[in-house]
Amino acid sequence: MIDWHSHVLPALDDGSRSVDESLALLKMLSEQGVDTVIATPHFYADRESLSSFLERREGSYKILRDALAEGMPRILLGAEVSYYSGISRLEGLSRLCIEGIDILLLEMPFLKWTESIVREVELMLASTSYTVVLAHIERYFDMRNREAIERLLSRGALAQSNAGFFCRKGTRRLALKLLRSGTVSLIGSDTHSVEQRPPRIDEACEIIEKKLGNEYIEKINRLGYSLLE
Ligand SMILES: [Fe+2]
Incomplete structure (x- = not known):
C-alpha cells in the first residue's frame, strides 16, 4: 500500500515535530501495510521561495534517513x-x-472555487507534462465544488482522499460511494502526529474491503504502483 499524503518529515511543517515522532509514524504506517510513503510537507509560495523550501526539505529528510x-x-x-x-x-x-x-x-482553496481557479488548474493539466492530484478531495464537497471537481477529473486530474474519510461514521458512505464511482482513486493518511492525527490506513482498508470487497483495494494498489513506475 502507498500512502500518498503525509507529513512525516521532522520539524518541517505542522506535521512531525522530531525524528523520534517521524520514526514512530513510519513504524505505524509499516504495521498498517504501507511500504511506500510519499512525504508531502506543505508548500506555500507566499511564505517561502521554492529553493528555500527544497533546501529545508532535503535537510529534514537527510536527518530522518540517517535514523531509519x-x-x-x-x-x-x-x-x-x-x-x-x-x-x-x-x-x-x-x-x-x-x-x-x-x-x-495540489491543495485547493477552502471556498467555492471560482471559474478562474478551475481554469488555472485546467491550464496546468493541459500545458504541463505532469499529473495533478487533488489533495483530500472530501474537504471540498461541502463548498459546492462537486461540478468543478468532476470537470478537473475529466481533464486528467486525480483525486486523493484521506483514510479518515472512510473511518468516520458520518462520512463513510460518501467515501465508499466516491471510491466506487472512481472519483477517489488514491488514499493517504495525511498523518501529522502520533496523538492528534495518527495514520489510519489499515482501518480505511478494512472498511473498504468489508463494504466493497478486496478488488477495490487491489484497484487502488494497481493504479498507485503503476503511477510510481
Ligand atoms: Fe496534508
Missing part, C-alpha cells in the same frame, strides 16, 4: 502545494512533483 531502521517504508519526497492565483506560472513548479514521477499534489 531496516524494514521501514521507503520515502519519496513530494509536497502538498497550496494553490494560489498564478501558481501555473511559478518557475520550477515541476520540482515540487513527487521525486521520480510526474505527479503534483
Whole structure:
C-alpha cells in the first residue's frame, strides 16, 4: 500500500515535530501495510521561495534517513502545494512533483472555487507534462465544488482522499460511494502526529474491503504502483 499524503518529515511543517515522532509514524504506517510513503510537507509560495523550501526539505529528510531502521517504508519526497492565483506560472513548479514521477499534489482553496481557479488548474493539466492530484478531495464537497471537481477529473486530474474519510461514521458512505464511482482513486493518511492525527490506513482498508470487497483495494494498489513506475 502507498500512502500518498503525509507529513512525516521532522520539524518541517505542522506535521512531525522530531525524528523520534517521524520514526514512530513510519513504524505505524509499516504495521498498517504501507511500504511506500510519499512525504508531502506543505508548500506555500507566499511564505517561502521554492529553493528555500527544497533546501529545508532535503535537510529534514537527510536527518530522518540517517535514523531509519531496516524494514521501514521507503520515502519519496513530494509536497502538498497550496494553490494560489498564478501558481501555473511559478518557475520550477515541476520540482515540487513527487521525486521520480510526474505527479503534483495540489491543495485547493477552502471556498467555492471560482471559474478562474478551475481554469488555472485546467491550464496546468493541459500545458504541463505532469499529473495533478487533488489533495483530500472530501474537504471540498461541502463548498459546492462537486461540478468543478468532476470537470478537473475529466481533464486528467486525480483525486486523493484521506483514510479518515472512510473511518468516520458520518462520512463513510460518501467515501465508499466516491471510491466506487472512481472519483477517489488514491488514499493517504495525511498523518501529522502520533496523538492528534495518527495514520489510519489499515482501518480505511478494512472498511473498504468489508463494504466493497478486496478488488477495490487491489484497484487502488494497481493504479498507485503503476503511477510510481
Ligand atoms: Fe496534508
